[in-house]
Amino acid sequence: MPDVLVLGAGMVGVSTALALQAQGQEVVLVDRTSPGHETSYGNAGLIQAEAAEPYAFPRDFASLLRVIFKRGNDVNYHLDALPDQWRPLLGYFHASAPARHQIISRSYAKLTRRSTADHAPLIAAAGVEALIKREGFRKMFRSVHEFDHAVDQAERVARQYDLALRIMDGAELAAAEPALKISCAGAFHWLDSWSCSDPGALTQAYADLFIARGGRVQTADASSLEQDGRMWSVGVHWGRLAARHVVVALGPWSPLLLRKFGYHIPMLRKRGYHRHYKGGTTLNLPMLDVENGAALSPMRAGFRVLTGAEIARFDTPPTPVQMVRAEQAARELIDLGEPVEAEPWFGNRPCMPDMLPLVGAAPRHKNLWFHFGHGHQGFTLGPTTAALLAEEIITGQVPMPELSPKRLS
Template sequence: MAQEILVLGAGMVGVSAALELTLRGHAVTLVDRRAPGQETSYGNAGVIQREAVEPYGMPRDLGTLLSVALRRSLDVHYHVGGLLSVLPQLFRYWRASAPDRHRQISRQYASLIAHATSEHERYMALADAQDLVRKDGLRLVYRTPQAFDQALLDSERLQREYGIVFAPMDGDALSAAEPAFRIALAGAVHWLDSWSVSDPGALVERYARLFQQQGGRLLVGNAESLRATASGWQIDTTQGTVDAAHAVVALGPWAAQLTRRLGYRLPLFVKRGYHRHYTGGASVKLPMLDAERGYVLSPQRRGLRLTTGAEIAHQDARPTPHQLTGAEAEARGLLTLGEPVEVDPWLGSRPCCADMKPVIGRAPLHKGLWFNFGHGHQGFTLGPASARLLADLIENRAPYTDAQPFSPARFGA
């Protein structure tokens, strides 16, 4: 039966949820303060990571933790105040990263990742977005033989356990594939099933346009005005008040503020990240992670995009692009980087949950309220797969994959 549904948040996760529900015949209003794809979904590396079957765990060896604590690593940077404010979440994250727990979480997480490209494929065909997508993989490059040898062992295990496919590349093969590299590297792992997008924000916009073509409404409004009514949910927009039987919170890094006001104490936190585009220099043929340095280079419409690792800080704290400066220096040693396009680098936040799994499903304390957030580094990858799962739950269908691991109820009422 068709229902009136509000979706709050017009990033990849929210737009996908709104689109899926509209395709199923529901009357959906998508609300955000900005146009679709202008926040976190704009700022990522543009990779649909089919290979990312195991979420990023927290390092547990003393050497790596000490390197992070002393700010010697480009992978992680932190503000002291921001770090202290999320210590409880980080402690839960550290516990969840223990080997046995991480293996269990990964098996659950992989059940969504397994559908990442196929669900995007469905939307891309409907949205006429194939021109934005390349389906020739992602490379993880390694500078030292020791790191490369370990990466091959890890990749063989992932291929064996999850069926994802990779091609090993020694230093000579990598040099031939990426002739812009001016130093010799040990080798690369080429994950063949992952896709790349030349303009992540534009892909979200295409999905949002399809949503509107299918009859969905896109309105400007503030999610903080969401309130329960006797018959469901209500929100204020620039075109007036909108009522619906159901409301979906898909606010990414802003979900914690609203859910806390509604009485939920979820172990959410953000990891900030930076990017910048460069033109007039060399590029790479495929997106690549410089695995021992902790940054990504991705060819985009606006130039070669360099994205950083994680910064633990208050979401609205002043920018401190330490990682970007270091990553730029490393990239310039690898190839001729060119000149920056933006005067100031882009800064955004990734919405993370302490157990490394997204929060998808019915809110325990409120009728007609649904959650779809906490995707960490993979909201862009998992938007359509999460949308299908959420829509199954809203319609009270048997979910296409096990929903229990992602349920908001796993944290208690």
């Protein structure tokens, strides 16, 4: 009988399985699909060591009006999602007050600072160095006004968190990225971050490493989770698979499962879209087109264009209006080529109102562990928070109490 069931085979779940396995635990990784095929597949492929301060809710009047009236492309929302999401949104707004956001960022920076170091041994052991580029990424500005306005903030973040930053003017950016068709004001080149040309393949490689080290992956429906005395089990084709501990690492699906055990998780779900393009030019490094709310990432599958956040009901069909605008913006920048997929991919980012993931023991159930709510940074932070959770499960010590699920109560 295994010691631990880990529910969810995205980057967070696979990293959890590896961390517990390294502590001598017999672990079974449980998912309805193969590893790395949900949210962990669809991101920009960045391991963001520079992301010391999480995305805050806009609080100035001009920015709020821009969101409310959908004047930008970074945020879209559906009115029918607001009855379900207004409480998390209100909590997010409250946590984004400058003083609170700085406190949260001090904790967040502890995680992002070690993210590349925590990925590095897994990348080496899995033999996937070819997927990784250790040259950072760029935030690009088209407008001189927006660029000049953002410089002070970028320099403050770099100083405060000891991050490597190169501020590039338009000529330097054009020299670094000759495929650009237009003149831009400049860019911030964050040098500490890494990029991955196939996020799904990296997650799968970590899962293969887990299996090679003696782990097991089981196809099952996490919604079948039940508690029987001191044991936890899920239904499989031959009966029930049981273990003493269970880790819920289901990303945006975690609250749906935990509701059956009496937990009401105030999660904000931010939907994002992407699409690949082939036959055009590409960029040397991933780039964020700040004014257009679009990320551009060179990938093995093609040139990936990604959108910002959409607030929508879980069951709402895709409404890729942001994807249309992001594609238009990308075509202004480079010769994009033609789309690879018939329709854009979309997935949901699991965001907590206070912007910190839930990592640790469930408040009311013994040996039930939460590991989700990483927002935009599950791919970045999976190995880091997995190490923290494994430490708590094995030793009983809580390395970062501010991440504990007990804060929900």
